[in-house]
Amino acid sequence: GMVRVLRSASALLLAPENYLPVVFMLVGAALALALGIADFTVLALVAESGTPTWLTVLVGVVLIGGPLTAGVIPAVRQIEGVAAQSLLVVQFREGPPGTAVGWEQRRRTLGWFLLHMFTGALVVAAVLGLIALSGSWWTIPAVAATVLGIVLASRLLARLAPVLLGPSYAERLERLQRDATRAAERTRIARELHDSIGHALSLATVQASAARKLIGRDPAFVEAALETIETTTRRAAADLDYVLGLLRDDTQLPAETTPAPDLGSLDGLLTAARSAGLTVVSTVSGELSRLPLLVSREAYRIVQEGLTNALKYSTDATATLNLSLGAGTLDIHLTNPTGQRRAARTGRGLRGIDERATTLGGTTTAGADDGRWTLFVVIPAWEA
Missing domain, CATH: 1.20.20 (F1FO ATP Synthase)
Incomplete structure (x- = not known):
């Protein structure tokens, strides 16, 4: 068991992929050390000047807490994301993190930044401990433990980076x-x-x-x-x-x-159908211009597809179209003569009509009866 543990530890220490994460940890250590030296120097000067204790404590809180809250700065998320991707070899599935947007991302970035600084401070403390143990027979085991701890901490950071720097569940x-x-x-x-x-x-x-x-x-x-x-x-x-x-x-x-065409372009649609040889008798009841835009657009496409089918299948090139708006519905009624051989119609056109009507909460009835093909669409509608 002990031999296996030693082999695993040596393999972990000698793995080349662990070098870059160590650099990331050392960056955090450098930031923590620089902040510590600056704070200690300023606090020592304040204390020597005879400043009251409460004011010295307040200055210390500001000096230490101020830089640590830098994680809420939007650009920090992007900087830390690039560092984690290049040094911790983290793969963000949604791409490298950008600048923080909203307080949810800022809070999680702040947590990551504090974690980076805290682990860096641990590295500084470990190095100071090694200096204190120098010359002792504990030095070599302490060095190995420190290096191993840095490697493990860097791997932990690599796992936490997508959680704290990546998008949240809500995002x-x-x-x-x-x-x-x-x-x-x-x-x-x-x-x-x-x-x-x-x-x-x-x-x-x-x-x-x-x-x-x-x-x-x-x-x-x-x-x-x-x-x-x-x-x-x-x-x-x-x-x-x-x-x-x-x-x-x-x-x-x-x-x-x-914009997509709507029933305001109905006259142009009828003119095009008539110019193609289809005699269309049309009647309109109600103010179609007062329909919601979405209903008007979808109704236009339904009429267009119905006229296209009539143009293909009408046995005498005639069709009758009636649009009626009233009682909370828009009724589209289109008929044309049809031969027995073409009594049943299938295809994307009729399916498209049904899909449009269903999307708007309406119904579609289509079929042949006594030599005439009838398309009847009812769409719930209200005046805008």
Whole structure:
């Protein structure tokens, strides 16, 4: 047993990775020694000048306590973090600590700073003890014990550094919540991209097909179709560029200078659908402009996806749209004729509509009945 203990101790003392942590301990010792010498000198001068005892004690408290509270300085967290990472070989999972933000981080940094100074003071005391034992046969065991104690203390500090200098539990929870919010935002952005690009491609496809058939008989229609294709695809390309920029840098939220469309742009959406060849009869009941912005934006996307489906599947290129705001709900009712072969519709579009409605606490009903496809969405809404 004793041989094993001696071997473990010698391996610990001779390990190269222990040298840098010892340097960290010596830095704390140098700070403690410098503070001790300065305080002792000032207190000795004050005592020799005949100053009352109570005042001498007060001066001592200020001289000793003042520098020790330096740990609350925000920059100390970053300095100590760099030292712990480079000398104690500590790996901070969230990256090197920055300057302290808030009193929670300052308190934990102060605790670390005091611990660093305290262990440094122990090193100074140990060295002074070795000087007192010099020439005695206890010198060699005392030196070995001192070195071993410094190594063990440095390892303890290496374990405590992430606890005191790293983020607290509350900070980790807040970071997880931010990450979850960012992930949800990325999902929403991707869905916006699907809706925008899908709608644009559907319009462009229908217009191009019609223009190809009438290219020699109706030049005016062909010109209007090409203009619609150009406008729609240019807007889709702008949306694509904007959204991809957001997805590349997920630390930024959508810019307020590029707001998402809402029901205030409903007329433009209907005009684009009609120019693509879909005859839409629409009615609006209630002041849609008084809807909360979030509800208005999501409702716009629901209508857009519904019109895109009608453009694809309506057997006579007609659709009926009714928006009604009242009694605490926004009702979206869209119908179009449908053939038997396309009575059942599946895909991301309908799922996206249901997801948007569900997110807002609403419901979606969709299906074919007596040769007509019906989409009915009810969203809880209140006037802003």
